[in-house]
Amino acid sequence: MGASYSAVGWNRQKKIYDWIIFSFCVVYLATFIVLTAIFNPDYTFETVLIRSTSTLAVLILHVILSIGPLTRLNKKFFPLLYNRRHLGVTMFCIILVHGAFGILQFHSLGNVNPFVSLFTSNTHYDSIADFPFQALGFFALIIFFLMAITSHDFWLHNLSPKIWKTLHMFVYLAYFLVVMHVMLGVIQYETNPVFIIIMIIGAITLISLHLVAGLKEARKDKINYNLKEEGFVFVCGVTEIEESRAKIFCIDKERIAVYKHEDKLYAIHNVCKHQGGPLGEGKIIDGCITCPWHGYQYLPQNGQSPPPFKEMVNTYDVKVKDNKVWLNPMPYAEGTERPGANIR
């Protein structure tokens, strides 16, 4: 199976994904630009470009930020997650047009360097109403830039998943900067409340999705397993785990996935080495535990990715007694072979 695993090119699904992104962007830009031209004929091209790209990018940003919680609430959203980085890179390219035109239009051809002008024209950094909102947009743009150029798996491996993940968590800071960029900028000029209402609805939607998904997860983690015996903890009945699937148990703050495969149970660490995806929400395909996020695979008996891949996760001991599953939360070193527990 390793062959199909390595052959991740621009497959059919990726192509469909990219076509949908592209056509949705075109639909939005065309709608915005054409309607502005018709109903506001004194428009200037630069302003329409600045506004259509910025609003589109903020829209995409909301979509990106909602995918995580949506997949936690409903697995059917997983197809959105797999190529989420394409959405991120698209968003960056679009907002780069906005930022570049902003700097060109508002800061170039003056008596100082445009980047100096960006920070020194308006110096009311101590005021809320007068705050230089463009500087906020600039820092958000830098964050999106760093995320876009490191979006390839090459950087994930080179920076280590931990640093990479931390860097990509900055998207929330960027989102906050963008909200302030809009609130302290154009919203102080426009008289129609639609703009502020849309921003608030967007923020409320994102916050609620994150809260609901987070609570759901936290509730699962809170379950206490009190029945203990020689290091083993009673977790569930054998029949509660479906064939080729797993259940996740959070013991001593570590999440462990217990898989059922061909009449045996195996336990591995729940966290995927790629981007920390929940391995226990995956499925055994061709004998491999397959991560639901991007399809990385691990053998159930030793937590190792099939060659030529080198990812490894911790394994654990499981035993079955009277149709009850007992799990030992002491991890073995990553990639340690464990025999698994016979169900019968």
Next chain:
Amino acid sequence: MQNDEFYIGWMQEAPKSFSAWIKKYLFVLLTIIIMLGVLLALSQKKFDSGNFEFGKLTEVKGIYFSKPVPVIKVIDGKDIWGNENYITVPLIGFGKHGADGVIADIEKEKNISLEAKEVTLKGTLLYNDGKLLMQIDANDEPLISVADAAINIADLQKIKQLGTTDIKGEIVDPKCFFGVMKPGEGKPHKDCAIRCILGGIPPVLKVTNEEGRQNYYLIVGADGEKMNDMVQDYVAAPVTIHANAVEYGDWIVLYVQQNGLQHYSYIQEHYNSAYVACSANCLK
């Protein structure tokens, strides 16, 4: 068993239940996208009718004056008393620069003074709301001809003292405001207006009267000196100005008195200072 379907991104095709769900989601998303596009496009403030004849050069003949700001006065017939009628066209430079540099270079190169001479200048016009301005760019070789004025320039130099006044408005840079950018005012445009004014474009006070009509005033210091550097903190925000107003034909110039430029405060205007001080005490 549908429940057992599992999605993996590297598969050629997503399982049925997944693709059906995603299709529904995309349909909802597309609806939202179109609705937002319509809503946002239609909710924008109306752009004003200003015009910048980008890429089009026009020759304009008039008498040049460097004070209070560089202008040419273009003769437009005579009025009923037989005085010369004219339109004042303030000059500005390329990009975010005033016209002073271009004029100084021309005067130096040709070793002449353009003051009160009749000149023909080639430049780009911009206009809005009854005001006409012209951009002159050294690259366009703007000076076509220069000659002594053939008319009595005293008519053009008549001024009318309007007295001291207090006036409320917003400082804009006339280049963007009268045509180059939309919107050329307010918070989104603040940085640019500051950059233009610091680059030498003469600041203009935009005043909206009770009927909602706009009047425009050039602003300079009490002795006619440039105020560009002093207004930086006041651009694109409500201000009050205490100034000596002088009418130069079709433009009124405000000679801003010492400390005459202040941020406008709604509270201070509507509640007298005793009231504010009292409520401040109560809050304590």
